[in-house]
Amino acid sequence: MGRKVTLATCSINQWALDFDGNITRILKSIEIAKSKGAKYRLGPELEICGYGCADHFYESDTLLHCFQVLKELLDSPVTQDIICDVGMPVMHHNVRYNCRVIFLNKKILLIRPKMLLANDGNNREFRWFSPLSRPRHVEEYFLPRMIQDVTGQGTVPFGDAVLSTTDTCIGTEICVELWNPRSPHVDMGLDGVEIFTNSSASYHQLRKADHRVNLVKSATIKSGGIYLFANQKGCDGDRLYYDGCAMIAINGDIVGQGTQFSLEDVEVITATLDLEDVRSYRGERCHPYLEYEYKPSYRVKVDFSLSESQDIYFPSHEPIEWQFHTPEEEISLGPACWLWDYLRRSGQAGFLLPLSGGVDSSSTACIVFSMCHLVCEAVRNGNTQVLKDVQQVVNNCTYTPEDPKELCGRLFTTCYMASENSSEDTRNRAKELAAQIGSTHISLNIDMAVKGILGIFYMVTGKKPEFRANGGSSRENLALQNVQARVRMILAYLFAQLSLWAQGRLGGLLVLGSANVDECLTGYFTKYDCSSADINPIGGVSKTDLKSFLQYCVARFQLTALRSVMAAPPTAELEPLMDGQVSQTDESDMGMTYSELSVIGRLRKISKCGPYSMFCKLIHMWKEACSPSQVATKVKHFFQMYSVNRHKMTTVTPAYHAENYSPDDNRFDLRPFLYNTQWSWQFRCIDSQVSKMEAENDPNLQYAHN
Template structure:
């Protein structure tokens, strides 16, 4: 006879160091899980402090505030009568661990430290944490243990442990564990979701049982976007799929019949017959922590049979449309700004950025229609209008999105018209500027000081003069972008400023094909980790999905910076000619350099086979040499590249030495409140007794007056 268990796995939009907000979202997820009858709630990795704290993990404040939040959770009536599994850093014997804390009814059942750390791609867990490789401890069970309830056995994995060839679930499954949980902070990359799903399926295909994966979601405060996608598998079948991209702060996985997920537990039936091979493999026995609690309800005779579902993967074009859009929304609503400003050139890159903003507005309007009160509240705060309800993406774009075409004497009428038409179709507030006066003013200063006037190459000038004349145009565009971002709202009598958006793709960053501190220098860049090839496919998707027909002429035009003089009114400068290779070739080179870790020689050895149908070995050698020359000469630019959405695993973004987020909750509510409380305590020690009827600010005013007197 089987038993029914209800389990909850969730994706939370946590924010690094936002202890108040993180606590509220954790409690809300537990409340939802309990309301649906769940007896076990699993949350994402390091959810109490946020995964992206980076070097803040070194600070004792972070550890202190995590324990303060844990105490709030333990004391809350919301967490009673449900096993809660939360993530936080813990210092034990002066060693810092990435841990799961599992508790029930105010008692900590187990602290499970991470044993296999992630140290690849954007992950640097060895920088802040140590892997657990010791025996368990007995005071509060701390270490590699599993929970043994009255009706089943539950074992934990943490994120990267699932990706390891010696995953802990192998030994746990062979030792009779039936439910496996995984708390993750797995960030989005194009085409990555299928890998994650296949690993979850594989875990229970091998040994049977239930596997639950919870994942962080949203912009945690840095370049990464965690894409949610909470997942549940049973005996090799996916039975529940959480949304991969969503504006909801709290998401629990759903099935057609229930939320959270309901399964039949029948001892001995969850474990596959594959276990006949146990004798051939000596597994490590698990230490069991006994828990006087049942996940199942013996009185419930209704036993549902799990129904496999077909996982719905997004296409890369859909991922580009959704991932960076959700990232932009988190950044906008948490930064306190009033919208975005984009220098729109009429080319593929800036048009892609514009389309992502439009996609963001589509998501926001849909969330409001679906009754998401948090999104509505955030929109009203951004536009500074508590009566506003967004209904049409174009109308919302007009309120929060400004585009500007910055023309010069080298600009063509074609790009101007393409930018104007696209702005009209997405609904942005569009401006046409001319920078010639500013360029001539800058060159006039130079000529007055040196007595020389540089010329373009087309007019007889040298390569150095030609480059300098291009760069001064690009850098003036950056200055104007920031000027209008800071003052355009003020000029219209509106509060707030705008975030400047960048539009340099990952391939241009590889070679440094951009001007340092030009309009590629921005506040954030949603396409900085996406290849030109994928961006072209994305624009075609936008033509069909959003009916943005202006993109057809943009895709047909050759990519150009338009910084050199026109020839008979036509563009003569192209990006691919300047770079000495095509964008598709750059994508191949980028993956060989970063993922395959190729130097010049090994890259050449691989490419003479890859490109043998199109290029001779001599031509391949020339391209490889040219790439590495450009890469090494322009590597310094990577230290100033705009913080970009991470989408490709071969991005060259320089992660600086001080690894901290760049998006903060400026209120620091939890931390500042702790300071305030300590101030009051300090004055008491000094013998200054405070009036209990006064607020803290009134206390401070009174004390300041006392000090002055």
């Protein structure tokens, strides 16, 4: 009997309800795994139907089609002589479970339901599934007739069990079970399980990858063992981007690392590892009978060996150092991969972006340019699927992209929409950046459209609104700004639909939004303005991170035009200029800086702070810069802005999820959109605390009190 095993784990770009595409990619991953000598192949969570099916999980069609795909997998010659571990929903006793189905040579070995469900952040698994509530318990599952016809089995084990092959023992975790304080791998390791597998659908978030890697390392450093981590990749049809990072670890060391951002639809990571290394590591660490009352796992015996009888000459994989991306690289790569998936699957011919020459729209333009770099690089590396996709997008079956700038000109249209309130500086910055990235650039003036709309208002009411700078009221000033912003949205969609038609080309363009997460937090944008778009790649990224990202782009892509973009103060340019210069700035309008907003956003969402608890934290965090009364003013101002504008979140453009303080109303940040904006009770508590603190710091008030 041998001692070395070759194992495979995958990152696969599955798409919700794309059963044809999903089975093709699953079979390809198994084929690659077998070609590398693997005897066990692990795939991502719910890979047969796609993780993002949401309320489609309620439909009997989804369950039916999953079993139809499973039947084809069982019957395929590709899946023979290798243990295949695939994910799909299964209904047992009229209850839906998120399951792993593990099979070998046309026989289902085990259906293992998820025992701990993800119900935080963007996850709502309790909406569609139930957790298996009985650990180490196994029941009979009666197979559908279509599966019985292939396997010859009437029932198979269903529950929390492990597989005992002739040479080792394999146990399964599913995604969030690794994150739980009582992860199943702990008890399984004490029970002698040597190989742990985890199928995940873990989405990208800035600065998150190290947490995932550390969990996998920790799972095996405590009690030894081999850990396989598989993950979904790509845009599954929603705001999330699943970033791969498949990995293999042994005894606390990473020995196999998959890419985090890639345009490859199928990536397979394999490693050959020595089981005796696990046994030696555990020799002095694991004494389960001394730990607590011991209850062994239910074992499914499998007459199959993962090792070869003569494997002494097989080299084992050595530990490697994990290579992490910087946050700037993550912004460059994650949203770019997400945009590419969205574009190629949407059937559209490219993107259109209202480019103002500011940090936000310039960042969006740079992400599209990064996408073009990734596409050209993938084609150079022989990725035939990317080549096929780009040829379909540009409607030219002979086209081969070589230069990112040239490809950008085919896929990307930028549009500067000037008004009488626009400065020459912003026009030039937009034009210069467009020239450097190669986008098809349009420059137009919206004054005629704005005057036409205001003319209709004047005809009906006999009133002509004026800007505040010209003696108008705040209501007039805001309305005049909003007209300009909304006209830009209308023109963006008009040009997105017809600009290619005007050139004699086929297809339409997807409109890109460019509101950052901090502006969304306060609602500092016009509802249904040019922030209203089809998708927004930076809607989950903070202004602070975007500025760092632009500095990265100057060095990475030599986009020198970005220097003037970063040097200019952020402005909406919706109010009249003063001596030809911008008089309106974003931070002045919002009443706080972008860095302050980032802190407030994290306290509100991550730390779960209301007005009073936020004030209590900020008086310490900002004590060097602000007095308690100044902190109180900022907190109250934020919550008033937030509550007044919260309704805008119900219509905000679907945005790439990148920050865990995102105010996205879709399913990440579930809060009301109609508030009592006075916050009277909460603000009284703050005022009372400020009065006490001021009294404690004023000797005269202290004396009077005494």
